Every structure is written in structure tokens, then in C-alpha cells.
Amino acid sequence: MTKSAQRKPGKPAKKYSQAARLHDVIRILEARYGATVDELAEECGVTRRTVYRDLDAIRDAGYPLISEPEVDGRVLYSFMTGFTRLPPITFSLEELMTLYLCRGQLGFLQGTPFQDDLDAIFGRIHSSLPPRSVAHLERIAETAAPKFQGQRDYAVKKELLKELRRALLYQYQIDLSYTPARRDTETYRFDPYTLLFYGGALYLGGYAHNRKALRLFLVDRIEQLTVLDDRFEIPEDFSAGDLTGSAFGLIDEEQFMIKVRFGPEIGHLIRERTWHPSQEMVEEGDGSLVLTFEASGEKEILAWLYSYLPYVQVLEPKDLKEKFLENLQKAMQGQSPL
Numbered sequence: 001m002t003k004s005a006q007r008k009p010g011k012p013a014k015k016y017s018q019a020a021r022l023h024d025v026i027r028i029l030e031a032r033y034g035a036t037v038d039e040l041a042e043e044c045g046v047t048r049r050t051v052y053r054d055l056d057a058i059r060d061a062g063y064p065l066i067s068e069p070e071v072d073g074r075v076l077y078s079f080m081t082g083f084t085r086l087p088p089i090t091f092s093l094e095e096l097m098t099l100y101l102c103r104g105q106l107g108f109l110q111g112t113p114f115q116d117d118l119d120a121i122f123g124r125i126h127s128s129l130p131p132r133s134v135a136h137l138e139r140i141a142e143t144a145a146p147k148f149q150g151q152r153d154y155a156v157k158k159e160l161l162k163e164l165r166r167a168l169l170y171q172y173q174i175d176l177s178y179t180p181a182r183r184d185t186e187t188y189r190f191d192p193y194t195l196l197f198y199g200g201a202l203y204l205g206g207y208a209h210n211r212k213a214l215r216l217f218l219v220d221r222i223e224q225l226t227v228l229d230d231r232f233e234i235p236e237d238f239s240a241g242d243l244t245g246s247a248f249g250l251i252d253e254e255q256f257m258i259k260v261r262f263g264p265e266i267g268h269l270i271r272e273r274t275w276h277p278s279q280e281m282v283e284e285g286d287g288s289l290v291l292t293f294e295a296s297g298e299k300e301i302l303a304w305l306y307s308y309l310p311y312v313q314v315l316e317p318k319d320l321k322e323k324f325l326e327n328l329q330k331a332m333q334g335q336s337p338l
Helices: 018-031 037-044 048-060 093-103 113-127 131-144 155-170 267-271 298-306 318-332
Strands: 065-069 075-079 172-178 186-198 201-208 213-218 222-231 256-262 280-283 289-295 312-316
Touching: 018 037, 018 048, 018 075, 018 155, 037 048, 037 075, 048 065, 093 113, 093 131, 113 155, 155 172, 155 186, 155 222, 186 213, 256 267, 267 280, 267 289, 298 318, 312 318
Parallel strands: none
Antiparallel strands: 065 075, 172 186, 172 222, 186 201, 201 213, 256 289, 256 312, 280 289
């Protein structure tokens, strides 16, 4: 389990978000001839004013929402007769190309319910396009696919991910059992806020009630998951960055200043990217590049530095420099650096 910043903890909520509430309003209107504002307010547990805002949002989204006055003075809201699904969405050829490019980067979702959803979406797209256009777009997606670098198998987590998807979509609290590396299984009452994709892996982020703080869990290590009936509200000021803080990757620990020199052989590769928001770069006369930034996550930083051997030199801090050299020596002696 990775640890997140403590400065902006999440909180349990008394109501659920507008996205989940709109789903319930739409479901109610689809299942009945109509419903009044008072009925919707009571069933969703919100005020009449909130219901009016939700109805406006549904109408703005393209739903054929109509209102009809009844004899008793009530106003019934309903969908036009014959409406059974979402309004159609059209894409330009350029937008379709972008979708296919994105799909090519999501091979790590293989075996998950998210992959099933993607297959269904692109199946509908295929049915509406000429075969020649489909073949061309598929070639683009194959070209965009990342090279194989060790892929995780989420097929064994498929049913768990289906339940997690439901909890994320409708903002239900969950109970989960999590087994950290080299530690015993722990249980959590958890508000699932979001999924993060990092390093070809899925991470669940949200608020852990028994820790009273934000937490990140590697999905591979979630042993069991139960979706509860209680709903929660994601704080309005929450962002995914709250889960990782200043981390170089995902592990948010105490920050420290890093200063590294990259040789002229790879200086241009380092210069072409932004590695951290706080970074500063200084190019030296021989083409070497000195990179300085303040971050956390020692293990992830070391793994990144080792990928540039032998053209990298740790300058500061002293502790990181010593750990960098110590691990190299252990590797040469056939020992585990962990």
C-alpha cells in the first residue's frame, strides 16, 4: 500500500454526488410515466431546488425531458414517449482516430470489465463505419500499442473489479481486505474515489475511515471487496494529486532535494521531458545535464536512475548517493538490494 499526503483528508458524506443522483433520477423517470419534483426530492434525499438543477442538467445533456401539468395542480416530469436510451453521440474521423490511439495504450486492462466495456464501445463504432475505415483505424491502434514490458493479468480480479466499478460509479462505500507486500492482511472501510493507472497497474484511491486519511491500494493486492449500501460524497476540492502529493511516482513520503548529473550521451533525452513540476535543469559545457528537483519516493527515484546507467551520477543528497552505490555493489555481488 502506498501512503498519501495527510494535508487534505477525505470525509464521509451525508449525500451522494450529482453524477450518481442524476443516474437515479433518470432511472426513476424511465421506469414510470412521470414523477413530480416533490417525489424526486423525497426519493433522492435532496431539496426541491437541487431537483430542479438536476432536471436542467438532464435536459442540457440532450434527454427529451417534458413537463405536463396534472388536474390536481401537480407537474409531472417524464421522457417523451418512445425514449429508451441515451441520445446518440457522433464523432468526426479525427475524433475517432484519437479514440483508437487511446485504446492502443490500454492493453494492461486485458481481462478486466473495463476491457469488456471498451470492446462493446468499439463494436458499436465498427458497426457504423465502412470496413475499410475500420481496418485503417485498427492499424493505427496497433501502431500505438506500447511494447510488451511485463503485463499484469487482471482476469483473476474480474469479478472484484466489476463490484469496484459499481462502487466507483454510484459512490458506494466498500469493505476491503488488503495484503501489503511482506505484511499481514488488513481490512478497511473505504470510500473509493478513483482508479489510477500507473506503470501498467491499477491503483484504487480514496478515503480510509479507520486511518482517517487518503490511501492508495494496488488492485492486485485487494483480496476481497464488499459493496455496502451506504453512499459517500467526494470532497469538492479533491484531486488525484492529493493521493500522491509530491511523489516522483506514487509513493508519497518525506520530501528531499535531488541533484543528478546525466552524461552528454543522454543529456538530450533528459532535456526533452518534464520529470517533476519542481525541476530545474542546467546544461554544462560538455553537454552533460544537471537536474534538480524536490520530491519523495526513494525506491521509485532509484529505479528511474538505474535505468540510465552508466550515464548517471547522483550528486545530492548524500544518503541517496550512498544508497545508489550500495545497491549497485550488491547487484554486482549477486545480493538483493532490498
